[in-house]
Amino acid sequence: MIYLYFLVAIAVVIAAQRLNDLRAKRVLFLLLGAALLCAPLFDRNDATFNVLADAGIFVLLALGLNIVVGFAGLLDLGYAAFFAIGAYAYAMMASPQFNLHLPFWLLLFLAAAFAAIFGIILGAPTLRLRGDYLAIVTLGFGEIVPQIFQNLTKYTGGPNGIGALDFPSFFGRSFGQSTIPYYYVVLALIALALFFAYNLRDSRLGRAWMAIREDELAARHMGINTTAVKLAAFALGASFSGLAGVVFAAKLSLVSPDLFQFQVSVLIVSMLVLGGMGNIPGVIVGALVLVLVNNVVLPQANTIAASAGLHVDFGNYHFFIYGAILVGIMLFRPEGLLPSRQRKEELHHAAA
Amino acid sequence: MHEFLAQLFNGIALGGIYALIALGYTMVYGIIGLINFAHGDVYTLGSFFALTIFTALGVSGELHGVALIVDVAIALIGAALLCGIVGVLIERLAYRRLRNAPRLAPLITAIGISFILENAMQIWKGPAPVPFPAVVPNPSIVIAGVAVGAQQFLLVGLAVVMMVALQLFIHNTRLGRAMRATAEDRDAAQLMGININKTIMLTFLIGSALAGVAGFVSGVYYQSTWFFNGFGAGLKAFTAAVLGGIGNIAGAMLGGFVIGIIESFATWKFGGQWSNVTVFAILILVLVFRPSGLLGEAVYERA
Numbered sequence: 044m045i046y047l048y049f050l051v052a053i054a055v056v057i058a059a060q061r062l063n064d065l066r067a068k069r070v071l072f073l074l075l076g077a078a079l080l081c082a083p084l085f086d087r088n089d090a091t092f093n094v095l096a097d098a099g100i101f102v103l104l105a106l107g108l109n110i111v112v113g114f115a116g117l118l119d120l121g122y123a124a125f126f127a128i129g130a131y132a133y134a135m136m137a138s139p140q141f142n143l144h145l146p147f148w149l150l151l152f153l154a155a156a157f158a159a160i161f162g163i164i165l166g167a168p169t170l171r172l173r174g175d176y177l178a179i180v181t182l183g184f185g186e187i188v189p190q191i192f193q194n195l196t197k198y199t200g201g202p203n204g205i206g207a208l209d210f211p212s213f214f215g216r217s218f219g220q221s222t223i224p225y226y227y228v229v230l231a232l233i234a235l236a237l238f239f240a241y242n243l244r245d246s247r248l249g250r251a252w253m254a255i256r257e258d259e260l261a262a263r264h265m266g267i268n269t270t271a272v273k274l275a276a277f278a279l280g281a282s283f284s285g286l287a288g289v290v291f292a293a294k295l296s297l298v299s300p301d302l303f304q305f306q307v308s309v310l311i312v313s314m315l316v317l318g319g320m321g322n323i324p325g326v327i328v329g330a331l332v333l334v335l336v337n338n339v340v341l342p343q344a345n346t347i348a349a350s351a352g353l354h355v356d357f358g359n360y361h362f363f364i365y366g367a368i369l370v371g372i373m374l375f376r377p378e379g380l381l382p383s384r385q386r387k388e389e390l391h392h393a394a395a
Numbered sequence: 396m397h398e399f400l401a402q403l404f405n406g407i408a409l410g411g412i413y414a415l416i417a418l419g420y421t422m423v424y425g426i427i428g429l430i431n432f433a434h435g436d437v438y439t440l441g442s443f444f445a446l447t448i449f450t451a452l453g454v455s456g457e458l459h460g461v462a463l464i465v466d467v468a469i470a471l472i473g474a475a476l477l478c479g480i481v482g483v484l485i486e487r488l489a490y491r492r493l494r495n496a497p498r499l500a501p502l503i504t505a506i507g508i509s510f511i512l513e514n515a516m517q518i519w520k521g522p523a524p525v526p527f528p529a530v531v532p533n534p535s536i537v538i539a540g541v542a543v544g545a546q547q548f549l550l551v552g553l554a555v556v557m558m559v560a561l562q563l564f565i566h567n568t569r570l571g572r573a574m575r576a577t578a579e580d581r582d583a584a585q586l587m588g589i590n591i592n593k594t595i596m597l598t599f600l601i602g603s604a605l606a607g608v609a610g611f612v613s614g615v616y617y618q619s620t621w622f623f624n625g626f627g628a629g630l631k632a633f634t635a636a637v638l639g640g641i642g643n644i645a646g647a648m649l650g651g652f653v654i655g656i657i658e659s660f661a662t663w664k665f666g667g668q669w670s671n672v673t674v675f676a677i678l679i680l681v682l683v684f685r686p687s688g689l690l691g692e693a694v695y696e697r698a
Contacts, residue, residue, distance in 0.1 A: 118499050118502065118503070120506075168683045169679070169682070169683055172683070172686065174498055174499050175428075175429075175430050175498055175499065175502050176682050176686060178430075178499070178502060179430060179633065179637075179678070179682070180678070180679050180682050180683075182630070183630070183675035183676075183678045183679050184675075184679065186630070186671060186675050187671075187672050187675050187676065190668070190671055190672050191672060193668065194668045194669060194672070305626070309506060309510065312503070312506075316503060359514070359518060359522075360514065361514075362510040362511070362513055362514035362517070363511055363514040363515075365507070365510050366506075366507040366508065366509070366510030366511035366512075366514065367507065367511065368507070369503050369504060369506055369507025369510070370488075370489055370504045370507035370508060370511070371507075373493065373496075373500050373501075373503050373504045373507070374489070374492055374493065374504065377496065377500055
């Protein structure tokens with residue numbers, strides 16, 4: 044059953060990518076949105092919507108990182124740090140930890156703002172670095188942030204993290220244990236993120252990002268303030284991650300430092316690489332495919348193996364899958380499985 | 396003062412390991428401009444190879460006399476050689492095709508290779524740290540009232556010997572000159588009749604073999620190894636290479652020792668949980684304020 048949701052969503056996104064007619068594209072997306080909105084009316088399986096909400100959180104993360112990596116061409120290997128900042132913002136301000144119980148909806152905006160501020164703090168001194176050095180600096184940042192959360196035990200609960208986070212409520216009605224309200228929140232945030240991502244891409248700022256991605260020197264000489272524009276990419280990308288962090292923390296009702304390790308950053312990069320960096324439908328498909336593999340296919344494979352009497356834990360092969368995707372795609376199809384036409388040209392032109 | 400000296404000696408020993416790893420980073424970066432992200436995992440692989448060789452030789456405890464020299468030599472050379480081969484294979488499979496691609500492309504495959512190696516090692520020796528036999532006797536030598544293990548001297552001595560040998564090789568042999576020429580200007584070097592592919596392979600062979608030596612040394616010194624060690628150690632060694640001035644062999648050595656000592660002091664003063672934060676903060680600060688490092692020349696944008 045769960046496969047049906049993923050396959051339909053992936054198929055619709057791929058179809059939308061293939062269509063040239065803008066209006067048909069929109070209709071297709073709206074139909075998918077309507078179908079996803081109605082789904083809980085027919086299917087009341089909480090576990091399904093748990094997986095779908097997780098998938099949605101990763102779609103959000105992929106859309107956010109796509110602004111940084113896909114649009115502006117800045118490899119960010121520490122994106123999970125902003126996710127952690129969003130999650131901890133919720134955990135510290137809506138839990139018994141400090142006896143603060145700010146509303147979920149307010150914290151969504153606050154966390155997005157926090158994450159954006161940290162994006163600027165990290166980006167301001169480092170964005171003039173060359174691409175590969177920037178990647179390593181972001182990696183270092185991504186290592187430092189969860190480590191600091193782990194070390195400041197007094198404020199963050201240390202390695203155990205913070206638990207018993209508040210359930211969000213909507214007009215006085217608590218979300219409770221059900222996962223369906225989170226599913227709706229995630230859908231709404233994705234719609235918002237898509238609106239921003241598409242409009243940013245087609246804005247003056249978006250064109251500036253792509254100009255920088257293709258040739259930074261030329262872009263600078265065309266009068267683009269490259270530092271400011273890159274900083275905008277960092278801040279906006281980070282804010283998506285902050286939003287995703289709040290929903291993630293609230294849904295899990297728990298945060299701990301080990302949820303935001305380097306592997307998470309690489310997982311999101313893998314989603315972009317798989318789907319096609321810079322192409323919005325591509326990164327959505329990349330995120331859906333990898334969540335499907337991680338949260339559905341591998342656990343099922345374990346069950347099947349166990350029933351066949353085999354003691355294999357396919358959960359041990361996560362790293363291998365991400366690694367194989369990164370190597371295989373970059374070697375044989377650097378534009379990803381579902382690229383935009385423009386990006387494909389660029390990459391093949393550059394390689395020639 | 397006593398504690399200060401003890402930490403200093405610890406830091407120098409740790410720095411010797413970082414320096415050996417940093418050499419591989421700096422050589423590869425110098426010649427093809429790639430941060431070889433998988434290098435730290437080759438280092439871990441070195442300790443796994445050494446452990447496997449010791450097991451195959453039936454070594455499980457302290458060795459003496461001829462057996463000590465022979466078995467250690469076999470394990471050391473074996474680990475270095477196998478790591479060298481792995482390094483060459485990685486270059487051939489994951490980097491060569493992308494030599495003229497945008498610079499971030501091989502960095503992404505390098506991360507992929509790193510994940511694949513980590514996963515392979517996790518399956519090979521399990522997810523928990525693996526004990527390593529205490530092969531080399533470790534009598535204490537007292538310096539200024541501080542007891543220092545003989546192994547620390549051996550470790551640092553080995554690291555220094557390797558570095559001197561590498562310097563001599565690079566500056567005094569034809570192959571070394573070919574490496575320097577390729578690093579300077581690949582196209583011009585090719586026009587002068589240098590086989591670029593072979594030279595780059597040689598760079599990976601030497602760099603990875605040195606990582607293998609570092610892996611061997613760390614296994615013997617810490618008497619334990621873990622599939623995930625290479626991630627942290629690799630980042631710290633890369634920090635060392637950047638601190639020293641990337642592309643600069645002497646800089647990598649200097650950077651390695653400096654980072655080792657800093658980490659040792661950070662662990663002592665702030666506690667072990669802050670040592671990574673300190674080192675990565677240094678990495679960020681160096682890259683921001685002095686990307687050319689202590690001994691490096693100014694780096695120019697190369698698209």
